[in-house]
Amino acid sequence: MFVKKFLEKNNIVKRKFLLGVLLFLVQTPLFSENKVTVEVFFLSERDKSPISNLRFLLKETGRSYSTDPFGKAIIGVQSFGSYELRIVSSDRIISKEIIVTSDRQKIILTIKPETPSGIHIVAKKESESLSRYSLQQEEIIRLPGAQNDSLKALQTLPGISAVPPVGLTSSSFSNLTNLGNLAGSSPYSNSDRGFLVIRGGGTLQNGYYLDGFPMSYPYHLGDQSSVLNNNIIRSINVYSGAFPVQYGFATGGIIDIRTPDEVKKNHSIINVNTFLSDVYHQHKLSENAFAIVSARKSYPNYTLMQFYPDGIPQDAKYADYEDFQTKFNWKPGENHTITAMFFGAKDLQKYSKTMENEFDLGNALSRPPVGIDRSFGTSGLRYVFNNGSGIESSFSISNNSFKENYEMKYDNPLSGERIFGFGNVTRQNLTFAENNNKIRILENYLYFRFGAQYRETNIKLNGQDIETNNSQFLEIFNDLLDSNRQFRALFEGDRIHTKEIAQFAELEFRLGGFRFLPGYRNDYYDKSGEKKDSIRARIEYEFVKTGTKLLAGSGEHYNAPTRIEQYSSKSGNPNLKMEYSVHSSVGIEQSIGTDYLIKIEGFHNTYSNLVTPDSNIQNPYTPNNQIRDIVNDPTYVVENPYIVTNLNYSNLRDGYSRGIEIFLKKNHNGIKRIFGWLSYTNSISKRNNHQARLTDDEQRQRTIDNSMRTLIYQTNYEGNYINFYDDGNYEILYDNDKEEYYDYDRTHMLSFVGGWKFLDDWQIGGKYMYLTNVPITPIVGSENASAGSSTGINLYLPTYSKDYNSARWPDFHQLDIRLDRFYNYQWGYMNVYIEFINFFGNRNQISQNFNNLYPYSTYSLQNPLTGNMVQPTNPEPIYNSNYINSKTGSGNVYYLPLISVGMQAKF
Incomplete structure (x- = not known):
């Protein structure tokens, strides 16, 4: 039906374009391929005997080969020149350069064979194993269902889940003004809106870093893509437990993303698909310097509205976004390295189909009634000294700026008249400086790491662009300004300035298979005047012969309040203290042969001093010095120099999270044809707000x-x-409160990612995710709120269960499939792919909407005047919009996957 609708609504040019792309996937290349054939012989360095069954990779084309019983392999290249053959041994990667000068040339290479059956790979030994998961670019660069977005692989790792839906605003304007309760909002919450949940931690309590420089948020609005170009991600490291002492300012987890640290050759990569385009270029400026630049632009609104507007779900919201990354690296001397980085992102939520009657959908610049305009930018500079004999020191400084404009608009539910609207604008500027040092005291036995960090944060919050069509608005507005400190702080403007200082030190002791890392960290937060010491320790023992590691560790973590309204003296509680968590875990890691790795880990995290909304905490001696009060009633201010105010927030919330994680991985070495991983987490997370x-x-x-x-x-x-x-x-x-399920608790999380290169030029991959959905406080009825109304129209408010977080949305299921076709040329390669995102068209519920014009109902409602079915259920489910609606002639609706067709070229 999708293809039929597409062909019906589009001209012959569009049809030819689509057919051309599909044919391009299956037909032979448009350019001639291998013009030169080379015979390569691999001999043993010891006795010059042939090495059979040796697999190796031709780096320039990405093709893999295997030697015959005589040690010979025939490879094809485009032209004469220099090429690199890459062989992976059990302890290193062997690189061999060949110079091709003639057709049918014979080249003899000698190597040390590792085993009679060929060369194998083992996982790279990382400095950390406990509560750490690492993925390399080769494993995630073609992640199915991610539209060439490697960072989406985070959501397939153990203990990590996205907040549904990912990327909603981090603002809490409804909390500031309590206007959200006008329509009867949920009576209970024990969380904040954010991005990712790591082992049951806070959604805004994670640290995100790109090469050690702070990153404001990892994903664009609507969970469409990460804020990083696919090709600039060299590796992803996730620390979900007692992370190393140099990582602080977080009580949840750490996402540490690394970019390439060398450029051997100049090349460019261009990717174009149905919903976005991006470009990546790396350039070797000299023997001691290189530059990397990348940029991306999305256009889902334009694509879907042009090609198949009828297929867009009614509650869909797609963001228009863009991002960029730039890196310069220079080695002025053998022991010195200077790195400069610039990266940022911008999001604009531009389209909601339910608003199509109010806005011109053909205008790509139109805005929805509730919109988000969000952006950040980071600039950083780092100097590294390494004398090559056991001393390394680095100094980094960066500046991160963040801006978010969150539009709020309120209409009369009876007449549709605009009551009032405005923008909630948050601006944040973060200066971050860090010094890291590493000293080798006894080689292979004892190392010492130490350093210091400084963070200075400036946050501004204010309302702007006030609009109204209601004559009573000014009266409502003035009442809110007089009665609500938070509302007043928003419109008069609020500003916060904080400083945080940390010092840290860690020893690493090694002896045989034993490894012990005790660490210490001290954090200072100027708003509360706290100086907190935290102890962290990790220990492991490896049985080298069996490839078995036993792992254990525990650590304390602190972080200051993250949101301006929480600790502002104008709208919140300036006496809030740092939040605190203890992460403890124990596990076992087993290498199976050289290709497989399995890790089983149990964890128990506790959280205390968490910031929570608190309607009971008050300050009876707040200075009565507000300018508005002085102007409006100076006599009252003189007579009452101190007044009682609500502080709105306290540090009373606490909780825990515990569970078990299983991670099975088939390593990807560029040669093996099957790779992937499976992760499973079983956990429980609870919180207690400690409110009366x-x-x-x-x-x-x-x-x-x-x-x-x-x-x-x-x-x-x-x-x-x-x-x-x-x-x-x-x-x-x-305090008669009790522990409830955490708002983002998920009992079961299962992910499978796999790829199979079934031919040299073809690869198929799949990604399946199953998640227990999040807890909710269910609506169990409604009450008529229109007593005494003269309009004759009833209004209903939902009635919520007294058993908070006692139900859940239906479980989440999603299967993504990707098919790749590779074409190799003299100038590089081309990769054409097609992705089926949400292959079975599952509609995964992420929220619900209660229509105040109708009572609570679990069945379809009928308009008594027209007889039309106007409300399927009340409340009505809201789904994640990664599917396409398709109607048949009889009116039946089918849900189909999003299809993304793309082409990537490297040259």
């Missing part, structure tokens, strides 16, 4: 009592608030 849960009658009576008295003192004893009032009475707000 009052009944409706208790809350009503407390409101009446407090209207006639003033708080003069408040203290908190073991989580219970004790309030003393000016009438001589006191009250105790008991």
